[in-house]
Amino acid sequence: MYLNQRRSLALATLAAMALAAPGGRAQACNHDHDGDLEDRDTAARRVSWDDRRVPKERRVPVQILGFNDFHGQLSPRVVSGRPAGGAAVLAAYLEAARSGREDETIIVHAGDHVGASPPSSALLQDEPAISVLNLLANDDCRHLDQVDGVVDGSGASTADRAAHRRSRWAPWLDPECNVVGATGNHEYDEGRGELLRLLTGGNHPAGPFLEESWRGARYPTLAANVVDAESGEPLLPPYVVKRVNGERIGFIGLVLEGTPSIVTPTGVAGLTYLDEADTANEYVRVLKRKGVRAIVVVIHQGGRQTSYAGPTSSDGVIDGPDILDILHRLDDEVDVVVSGHAHAFTNALVKNANGKEILVTQAYSASTAYADIELEIDRRTGDVASKTAEIPTTWGDAGPGLSPHPGAAAIVAAADEKVAPLVNRVIARAQGTISKSEDASGESALGNLIADAQRASVPGAHIALMNPGGIRADLVAQPNGDVTWGALFTVQPFGNSLVAMDLTGAQVLEVLERQWLNQPFARILKPSGITYTWDAAQQPGSRIVPGSVQIGGAALDPSAAYRVVVNSFLAAGGDNFTTFASGTNRVGGAIDLDALIAHITALPQPFTAAIEQRIQRVN
Numbered sequence: 001m002y003l004n005q006r007r008s009l010a011l012a013t014l015a016a017m018a019l020a021a022p023g024g025r026a027q028a029c030n031h032d033h034d035g036d037l038e039d040r041d042t043a044a045r046r047v048s049w050d051d052r053r054v055p056k057e058r059r060v061p062v063q064i065l066g067f068n069d070f071h072g073q074l075s076p077r078v079v080s081g082r083p084a085g086g087a088a089v090l091a092a093y094l095e096a097a098r099s100g101r102e103d104e105t106i107i108v109h110a111g112d113h114v115g116a117s118p119p120s121s122a123l124l125q126d127e128p129a130i131s132v133l134n135l136l137a138n139d140d141c142r143h144l145d146q147v148d149g150v151v152d153g154s155g156a157s158t159a160d161r162a163a164h165r166r167s168r169w170a171p172w173l174d175p176e177c178n179v180v181g182a183t184g185n186h187e188y189d190e191g192r193g194e195l196l197r198l199l200t201g202g203n204h205p206a207g208p209f210l211e212e213s214w215r216g217a218r219y220p221t222l223a224a225n226v227v228d229a230e231s232g233e234p235l236l237p238p239y240v241v242k243r244v245n246g247e248r249i250g251f252i253g254l255v256l257e258g259t260p261s262i263v264t265p266t267g268v269a270g271l272t273y274l275d276e277a278d279t280a281n282e283y284v285r286v287l288k289r290k291g292v293r294a295i296v297v298v299i300h301q302g303g304r305q306t307s308y309a310g311p312t313s314s315d316g317v318i319d320g321p322d323i324l325d326i327l328h329r330l331d332d333e334v335d336v337v338v339s340g341h342a343h344a345f346t347n348a349l350v351k352n353a354n355g356k357e358i359l360v361t362q363a364y365s366a367s368t369a370y371a372d373i374e375l376e377i378d379r380r381t382g383d384v385a386s387k388t389a390e391i392p393t394t395w396g397d398a399g400p401g402l403s404p405h406p407g408a409a410a411i412v413a414a415a416d417e418k419v420a421p422l423v424n425r426v427i428a429r430a431q432g433t434i435s436k437s438e439d440a441s442g443e444s445a446l447g448n449l450i451a452d453a454q455r456a457s458v459p460g461a462h463i464a465l466m467n468p469g470g471i472r473a474d475l476v477a478q479p480n481g482d483v484t485w486g487a488l489f490t491v492q493p494f495g496n497s498l499v500a501m502d503l504t505g506a507q508v509l510e511v512l513e514r515q516w517l518n519q520p521f522a523r524i525l526k527p528s529g530i531t532y533t534w535d536a537a538q539q540p541g542s543r544i545v546p547g548s549v550q551i552g553g554a555a556l557d558p559s560a561a562y563r564v565v566v567n568s569f570l571a572a573g574g575d576n577f578t579t580f581a582s583g584t585n586r587v588g589g590a591i592d593l594d595a596l597i598a599h600i601t602a603l604p605q606p607f608t609a610a611i612e613q614r615i616q617r618v619n
Contacts, residue, residue: 034079034364035345039306043345043369043391049357051378054385059376062244063101064296065094066373068110068340069184069365072117072129074412076396077366083396085367087132087412088404093392094136096400097372102178104244107136110340110362111184111255111300114198116472119423119489120415124209128415130198131210133179134218135407140176141218144168144200169236172220175243179219182253183226183236184300184340188267189494192235199236210414222253222298225279229272239283241292247377249294250287252280256301256322256341262469264496264572276301277329284331293382294375295334301326302339302362305346317348318360322520324350332356335384336373345369347391359387369393423486427597429606430477436491438468441534441617442515442524446475446491449609450592451528453599454565457590458500462551463508464565466526467575470494470592481606485597492593496567501583505558508551509544511579516540518576525577527614537619545618567592 035043067090076086083089098105113133114126121129134141187195197204201216208214224238239252254276260268280297287295303320318324323339327350330337339346339362346362361371369391376386395401436446447466455464473490477483503511512532515524517540533548549556566580568588573581590598600607 034077034368037080039345040080040369040393042305043347043364044393045347046388046390047347047349047359048386048388049349049359050386051384054376054378058379059385060245060247060379061101061104062247062249062294062375062377063098063105064108064336064338064371064373064375065097065105066108066110066298066338066361066371067363067367067369068300068302068338069112069343070109070114070129071112071186071366072114072121072126073366074120074128074132074415075118077368079368079393083401085369085394086396086404087129087367088406088409089394089396089401090367090370091132091136091405091408092400092403093370093394095405097370102138105178106242106244106249107133107179108251108296108298108338109133109181110298110338111182112186112340113181113184115184115186115189116493119419119486119493120412122489122493123419123422124415125194125204125207126198127207127209127211127214128411130217131411132408133181135405135411137177137179137218140174141179142171142174142177143215143218144171169220172217173237173240175241175248177219177242180240180242180251180253180298181217181219181221182298182300183221183223183255185255185259185262187221187255188259188263188271191267191269192271209418210411222251223255224252224283225254225257225274225276226259227272227274229270232272235271238279239287241287241290244377247294247379247382248292249296249375249377250283250292251296251298252283252287254280254297254299254301256299258322261576262574264569264574277326280326280334281329281331284333288333291382293333294377294384296336296338297330297334298338299323299326300340302342302344302346304342304344305348318346318350320520323360327358327360328353330358334358336375336387337361338371338373340365345391347371347389359389361389361391363391364393367394419486423484423489425485426482427485427488428483428600428603429481430475430483430600431481431606431608433477434475434609436468436471436474438524439611441613441615442468442522443611443613443615444468444471444526445609445611446471447526448528448612448614449475449600450492450596451526452609453596454498454567454592455528456599456602457498457595458563458565460563461500461529461565462562463530464528465511465530465570466567467570467577468523468526469575470496470567470569471526483600488593488596492596494567494569494592496569496592498565498589498592498595499568499571499583500563500565500585500587500589501571501580502561502585503564503579503583505551505556505560505562507579507582508556508562508564509549509558511577512544512549513541514577514579516543523575524615531614531616533616533618535618548616565589
């Protein structure tokens with residue numbers, strides 16, 4: 001999914017507002033698994049491993065503070081009825097955790113730091129999200145020297161290109177710099193060019209935003225398994241070695257190999273995504289040759305863990321076959337995996353194929369938690385002698401959350417002010433908040449509303465189907481019922497255009513079966529114009545109850561042609577819905593957010609939406 005079209009439209013509006021304002025200055029998003037209080041308590045329970053053979057006097061302490069899937073979440077969220085997260089609160093917790101230990105603490109993010117963001121970050125090309133992390137970087141973290149473009153190999157030897165690449169990234173790789181990042185799938189939403197601009201510097205065509213000259217990140221972002229399709233060279237540094245009290249720790253950054261299936265083709269054009277475990281093990285061997293024995297893998301891939309009572313058990317506690325397969329195949333030298341992507345929590349010891357216990361963490365999403373990882377390194381061997389972790393929630397009404405980080409708060413305030421004229425514009429009135437939460441069948445009230453809007457945008461369309469991952473938040477109305485542009489953007493931030501196409505009834509049925517077939521978890525599309533029943537007792541590929549599919553009140557005809565509307569992400573085969581790529585008579589349409597705005601403004605006010613049994617489940 002990509003943001004550039006929506007952002008360019010929104011930024012053009014901001015620019016127009018800026019020209020009209022006095023002095024020419026404008027006044028100023030997988031499903032989340034936030035967990036209940038029991039889940040949060042479980043996540044915060046410390047998990048430990050220790051090599052008791054190593055005496056205390058040989059142990060060197062190292063602290064790693066990890067978070068993931070920030071998604072430009074500058075403002076707080078609500079978790080179990082309490083405020084949590086937001087940039088200033090997260091920064092306050094991280095500062096408190098490393099207080100007095102600044103020289104032995106490394107801050108790590110596991111991808112999706114940007115992308116699928118609320119408007120205060122997204123409309124400013126997510127530069128504020130980078131600025132917040134720059135704020136936490138120490139004096140040894142530096143911006144890259146300005147080098148135009150990336151090494152493309154034209155007229156240069158392999159050795160020259162390699163030397164140029166190492167020189168280019170050198171300012172990022174200072175071993176004393178205290179921040180490390182990895183890319184997630186959303187870092188590629190707008191393609192490699194925008195990713196490199198955001199990280200390495202240069203003003204966006206619609207900028208400048210909060211900074212007159214954008215200089216990029218002051219810390220390294222790693223992507224070991226993302227390589228140029230033509231040259232085979234890494235797009236970004238694959239690893240970095242940090243030094244704490246004389247001991248070295250290697251960090252390898254990875255993104256899920258399946259990124260091309262969940263990002264539009266334009267976002268991943270010219271890039272190849274390699275197997276995660278194979279790539280990690282390749283760089284483990286490189287680090288071992290350099291004498292580095294303490295190794296942390298930072299990966300944008302993960303699973304989900306349920307709450308439990310009593311001591312932590314090894315294996316079987318994580319629900320996520322992709323991450324478990326990767327962990328199973330990792331080299332024994334890997335000590336810790338900081339994971340992400342699933343927007344859930346993980347705090348477990350998982351054995352690889354040889355029985356080596358790897359500490360695996362994941363800290364929910366959107367700044368509402370962080371992983372507090374404590375290591376002790378054996379000064380004699382350089383290997384990890386003990387490892388322990390907990391996942392505290394960043395409550396805004398307790399502890400460090402009561403004193404938000406002033407520098408981060410200033411960035412948030414400036415971003416809010418910049419986008420306020422557009423974000424606060426009232427579009428319509430609702431009867432109340434409309435939830436994206438699914439019932440047991442997979443249907444949701446907000447999903448129905450969005451699918452109806454997309455079908456209404458194409459006269460003559462029979463069906464609309466909306467991917468659940470593209471619905472990033474509940475549609476929250478203000479207390480008086482007002483629905484603002486910002487609230488709608490928060491729901492649908494990707495700026496996908498709509499695509500109408502013809503599918504046969506047989507292809508429609510195939511699409512419905514693909515909600516479970518070859519999916520890491522059920523991806524129930526949100527429907528309009530179509531109803532059906534599915535059977536959870538049947539195998540993926542055979543779950544739609546025969547004869548249950550109706551379109552416009554009539555039974556589906558496998559040989560008939562139906563006009564189907566989806567967003568451009570699905571139309572390109574995203575989320576493994578490859579059937580859509582075979583649709584015929586394709587015609588592009590409105591931007592998804594514009595279609596939603598047109599639809600809700602045409603409804604009787606105040607409007608609402610509900611679950612209507614468009615999808616029914618048996619067993």
